[in-house]
Amino acid sequence: MRIVIYPGTFDPIHRGHIDIAERASKLFDQIIFSVAVNSEKNPLFSADERIELILESTKHIPNVKAYSTDGLIADFAREHNAVALIRGLRHVSDFEFEFQMATMNHHLNNDVSTLLMVTSEHYIHLNSTVVKDVAKLKGDISKYVTQNVMDRLLEKFSNP
Secondary structure (H helix, E strand, O other): OOEEEEEEOOOOOOHHHHHHHHHHHOOOOEEEEEEEOOOOOOOOOOHHHHHHHHHHHOOOOOOEEEEEEOOOHHHHHHHOOOOEEEEEEOOHHHHHHHHHHHHHHHHHOOOOEEEEEEOOHHHOOOOHHHHHHHHHOOOOOOOOOOHHHHHHHHHHHHOO
């Protein structure tokens, strides 16, 4: 079975992430979202909430799973017998960071390759921070997130 890990914070998942997952689902037997738990970051959603949002937002993709991790992604990939990591590229500026991470992950686990997939042009301007900022200011994010994510964002920002 060809398993790919899709690592990220996903706080929250948006249509750019889903676009990458949909395309990766055609290349791999299973996609595992790896939700990063980083004590230095202060996410809006807990890891469990992010996993729930991912699974609900990707329920139309039959081969998706989601877990959280607070360790190295290279170790997570090994534990799940993954053959690859997949990351989305929005801009040329993303490449330098992703290249550095891919190189380090290869040194930590040379059984896993990193694939960099260019984000669809419809979502190239998206990131989770922008989505949260627009939602917080009551802007329309309906084109950028699934209904369940929009509902949860509105709930979070209406109950500070």
